[in-house]
Each structure stands twice: as structure tokens, then as C-alpha cells.
Amino acid sequence: MSFSLKPYNTFGLDVKARDGMVVRDFAMFPAAFDKIRKSSAGFIVLGHGSDVLFKGDYDGAVIVNRLMGVEFSEDANTHYVKAQAGETFHDLVALTMKKGIYGLENLALIPGTVGGAPVQNIGAYGVSLSDFCRYVEVLDLVTGKVDRIMGRDCGFGYRDSIFRIPENQARYIITAVELAIPKDWKPETSYAALRSRNLESPKEIFDFVCSMRKIKLPDPRVLGNAGSFFRNPVVSRETLAVIQKSFDNVPHYPAEGDPDMVKLAAGWLIDQAGCRGINLGTAGTYENQALVLVNYGGATPEDIVNAARHVQGRVEDAFGVRLDPEVRIYGEKGECQL
Ligand code: EPU
Numbered sequence: 001m002s003f004s005l006k007p008y009n010t011f012g013l014d015v016k017a018r019d020g021m022v023v024r025d026f027a028m029f030p031a032a033f034d035k036i037r038k039s040s041a042g043f044i045v046l047g048h049g050s051d052v053l054f055k056g057d058y059d060g061a062v063i064v065n066r067l068m069g070v071e072f073s074e075d076a077n078t079h080y081v082k083a084q085a086g087e088t089f090h091d092l093v094a095l096t097m098k099k100g101i102y103g104l105e106n107l108a109l110i111p112g113t114v115g116g117a118p119v120q121n122i123g124a125y126g127v128s129l130s131d132f133c134r135y136v137e138v139l140d141l142v143t144g145k146v147d148r149i150m151g152r153d154c155g156f157g158y159r160d161s162i163f164r165i166p167e168n169q170a171r172y173i174i175t176a177v178e179l180a181i182p183k184d185w186k187p188e189t190s191y192a193a194l195r196s197r198n199l200e201s202p203k204e205i206f207d208f209v210c211s212m213r214k215i216k217l218p219d220p221r222v223l224g225n226a227g228s229f230f231r232n233p234v235v236s237r238e239t240l241a242v243i244q245k246s247f248d249n250v251p252h253y254p255a256e257g258d259p260d261m262v263k264l265a266a267g268w269l270i271d272q273a274g275c276r277g278i279n280l281g282t283a284g285t286y287e288n289q290a291l292v293l294v295n296y297g298g299a300t301p302e303d304i305v306n307a308a309r310h311v312q313g314r315v316e317d318a319f320g321v322r323l324d325p326e327v328r329i330y331g332e333k334g335e336c337q338l
């Protein structure tokens with residue numbers, strides 16, 4: 001194990017990979033492929049490692065994507081913004097704002113890189129990457145060519161895309177994303193936290209979202225974390241009705257595509273189960289947002305896993321609802337279960 005992953009996972013866990021490489025331009029890919037070929041346990045591509053949990057050392061190769069650059073173009077109705085995968089997503093949001101291109105403001109301060117954004121279809125405050133993604137540019141390891149996968153073919157869903165499927169992870173390295181942003185800007189303020197705040201301009205929305213995020217998401221340089229640790233669970237209306245008997249204020253939202261199902265707020269469930277701001281030693285949940293698991297200092301991977309299982313158990317006991325991780329979990333041989 002020769003490649004430290006400590007700088008490349010925002011939980012700040014002291015874990016290693018068998019081999020690894022930081023790729024800063026296309027000319028470095030042949031050397032990276034060499035490492036991939038030599039790895040019997042496959043490979044992982046990381047951006048900032050802001051949505052991963054390593055359960056221990058990883059026996060494969062890690063490619064850290066640091067391809068940089070942003071290009072702008074436009075036609076009569078649309079701005080096109082093509083960003084290389086290693087760009088920090090928030091920097092891209094801030095740059096578009098500076099250039100008077102509006103639409104991404106609800107996605108301010110989402111941790112991670114542009115290359116990570118399509119993988120779990122990042123989203124916040126009523127907007128998702130899929131709303132703007134024109135195409136994802138990939139290096140296809142099967143054909144050896146650079147290819148474009150159009151947004152409609154990316155299988156985008158709630159924190160989901162075709163890039164999460166194991167065979168695609170072994171096939172595609174995301175090199176860039178092009179966004180199509182309509183010039184006809186409309187504010188997206190339907191999300192509960194934004195409604196009734198009289199946010200009128202893109203700048204007001206951007207500033208408000210930044211202030212919310214600073215409260216709810218701890219700075220990983222201070223408190224290691226990977227954003228929301230669990231997905232918001234989708235349950236049947238019967239399950240909702242059972243919970244409502246004891247908690248008539250349970251937050252719930254329509255589940256996309258299925259009128260019989262509803263989405264619950266995992267943070268609320270964890271909070272009500274008495275697990276907001278808990279510290280089990282070195283790991284626990286954040287005091288301002290129960291959905292965020294944190295490394296309170298010196299946590300091992302096992303400590304984070306134990307905290308996650310503790311939270312799952314408490315929510316299951318209280319509500320009979322199973323929480324599934326939203327972060328991607330890696331063990332010695334690759335992606336695995338909690
Ligand atoms: N809530 C509590 N206690 C908590 C946390 C939340 O009662 O400790 C309640 C809130 O009051 C609210 C509801 O739960 O009624 C939902 O909370 P919030 O609006 O903060 O959003 P969330 O569902 O917890 C999701 C995303 C976040 C995204 C926010 C804002 C997921 C898993 N998480 O969080 O995304 O920033 O909405 O749109 O979908 C991420 O994926 O890493 C992430 C941070």
C-alpha cells in the first residue's frame with residue numbers, strides 16, 4: 001500500500017490504496033492506465049473524495065482527477081459551459097455568477113468536483129445537475145476513445161446515474177461536463193427553506209444558499225464529513241400514515257415517478273430518533289444537521305461505520321424505516337455495503 005488517501009477523502013481517514021496517481025492533463029493517462037492494468041482489484045476515480053467512505057485500505061489503483069479548465073460558448077437562447085472534471089464545482093458556480101450566467105445559484109457550496117457531479121446527480125434546494133447537463137465527456141476504456149454521453153442518456157435520478165453502475169465505473173473516466181444554461185433565467189425558490197424569503201435576484205439566492213450551507217455542512221478541514229450520509233428514504237403511503245399517527249408533522253415530499261410513494265427527510269428521522277449531535281467517541285452526527293456524519297477527530301473507518309450503523313439502528317427501531325447510505329462505500333476490493 002503506497003498511496004495515501006488521507007488528502008483525498010473529506011472524512012480525513014488515514015487509509016491507503018495499493019497505488020495511485022494524480023492526473024493533471026490528458027498526457028498523463030497512459031501512465032495511469034499502466035497502474036490500472038497492474039491492479040487486480042480494479043481502480044477508482046476520485047475528485048475531492050467528498051462523497052466516499054473507505055472502510056479500510058483499498059487494494060486497487062486510485063486516479064485523482066485534476067483536469068482543469070472552463071470554456072464558455074452561447075447561442076441565441078443558451079449559455080454553454082464546459083468544465084473539466086477536476087474543477088471545484090462551487091468555483092464553477094461562482095464563476096458563472098461573475099460572468100452574469102444565472103441558474104446554478106441553488107447549487108452553491110456543494111462539496112466536490114465537476115467530475116463527481118453527474119455520478120450521484122448532485123442537487124440542492126430544488127435544482128439538480130441533471131437540469132443543466134448537456135453531456136458528460138468520458139474516456140471510454142473499452143474503445144480507448146473520448147466520447148460524449150448526452151444528459152438524457154445518463155440515467156439521472158435522485159442521487160443516481162448510469163455512472164454508479166459497477167461495469168460503467170470500470171469503463172468510463174469522466175473528463176468533462178458541459179452544462180446548457182437557458183438565458184431566460186427563472187428563480188427556483190419552491191424549496192421550503194427558500195420560499196417566503198423574497199429572494200428575487202440570482203445573487204440573493206446564491207448568498208442565501210451559501211449561508212444555509214455554511215450552517216448545515218461543516219467545513220471538512222475542521223470536521224471531517226461527506227455531506228449527507230444517507231439518502232432520503234422513499235416509503236409507501238401506508239408507512240407514512242403509521243408514522244403520522246405519532247408524528248403528524250413528519251416532513252414528506254412526493255417521490256418522483258410514483259404517486260403511491262413518498263420521500264421522507266432522513267435528517268428529521270435521525271433527529272427525532274435522538275441522534276442529532278451525538279458523539280460516540282470519535283465519530284457521530286453534526287449538531288446542525290443530523291444527516292451529516294462527522295469525524296470528531298481521530299476517527300478510524302470502523303468508528304464511522306459504527307456511528308452509521310448506530311444511527312440506522314435507532315431510526316429503524318423508532319420508525320421501522322431503513323436508511324441507505326448516499327455516500328459510496330469502498331472496502332479492500334472495491335465498492336461494497338456499509
Ligand atoms: N431536519 C431536521 N433535523 C435535522 C435535519 C433536517 O428536523 O437534523 C428536517 C428539516 O427541518 C427539513 C427536513 O428535515 O424539514 C429536510 O432537511 P433539509 O431541508 O436540510 O434537507 P435534507 O433532506 O436533509 C437534502 C440533500 C442535501 C441538500 C439539501 C437541500 C439528500 C440526501 N440531501 O438534505 O444534499 O443540500 O436537501 O436541498 O438528498 C448531499 O447530498 O450531500 C447534500 C448535502
